[in-house]
Amino acid sequence: MTSGKFITFEGIDGAGKSTHLEFVAGLLREKGRQVVVTREPGGTPLGERLREILLREKMHLETEALLMFASRREHIAQVIEPALQRGDWVISDRFTDATFAYQGGGRKLAREKLEALEQWVHPHLQPDLTLLFDVPLDVARARLDATRELDKFEQEKADFFAATREEYLRRAKEHPARFRVIDSTRAIGDIQAELAQIVSAL
Ligand SMILES: Nc1ncnc2c1ncn2[C@@H]1O[C@H](COP(=O)(O)OP(=O)(O)OP(=O)(O)O)[C@@H](O)[C@H]1O
Numbered sequence: 534m535t536s537g538k539f540i541t542f543e544g545i546d547g548a549g550k551s552t553h554l555e556f557v558a559g560l561l562r563e564k565g566r567q568v569v570v571t572r573e574p575g576g577t578p579l580g581e582r583l584r585e586i587l588l589r590e591k592m593h594l595e596t597e598a599l600l601m602f603a604s605r606r607e608h609i610a611q612v613i614e615p616a617l618q619r620g621d622w623v624i625s626d627r628f629t630d631a632t633f634a635y636q637g638g639g640r641k642l643a644r645e646k647l648e649a650l651e652q653w654v655h656p657h658l659q660p661d662l663t664l665l666f667d668v669p670l671d672v673a674r675a676r677l678d679a680t681r682e683l684d685k686f687e688q689e690k691a692d693f694f695a696a697t698r699e700e701y702l703r704r705a706k707e708h709p710a711r712f713r714v715i716d717s718t719r720a721i722g723d724i725q726a727e728l729a730q731i732v733s734a735l
Pocket residue numbers: 544545546547548549550551552553676677680717718719720721724
């Protein structure tokens with residue numbers, strides 16, 4: 534059995550990450566891999582119910598961080614770990630970097646608290662590769678406005694997203710072996726050409 538890998542997609546809302554999930558999954562399937570595509574918050578029946586609450590209801594910032602990690606605990610137990618143990622590849626639309634970026638950067642929750650939760654919930658699990666889709670705020674906002682009704686996070690102001698993006702980029706610098714920063718302002722075809730190179734090197 535080949536060993537599976539864990540790939541996460543990250544970026545501020547509207548950066549374009551979801552556009553490329555199935556493309557990367559398709560590349561891996563062409564190479565004969567079994568691929569599980571999932572997301573956070575969500576990915577399990579309980580996680581999807583938590584997602585509904587998290588994306589709609591206002592709450593204390595610590596409640597929000599705890600619910601993100603509660604959803605994640607279930608996701609790891611029910612989906613991520615079983616898939617990796619089977620030798621499948623897992624692609625998740627967001628994981629713990631999102632909590633550091635949104636609840637830490639955006640909402641200013643102390644990083645030490647998030648590190649403690651990370652140690653509790655997944656002390657031995659980290660993505661093998663994190664693709665960070667990076668765009669300036671105005672580009673992300675224009676993409677969102679063109680597409681849909683905005684959820685609780687998407688309605689946040691520019692300074693929230695500036696801090697979220699900054700924390701993503703800080704983490705990418707902190708973990709250079711794991712992160713690949715993708716310039717997501719480019720045409721979709723150009724981004725996919727880069728993704729194909731990254732995947733073939735895995
Ligand atoms: N490189 C690109 N150029 C132009 N438009 C793009 C590009 N990438 C994505 N888009 C468009 O931007 C919109 C948002 O993309 P997408 O849903 O992939 O973003 P996202 O980062 O997953 O957002 P969210 O996290 O809020 O779900 C979509 O309409 C998509 O077609």
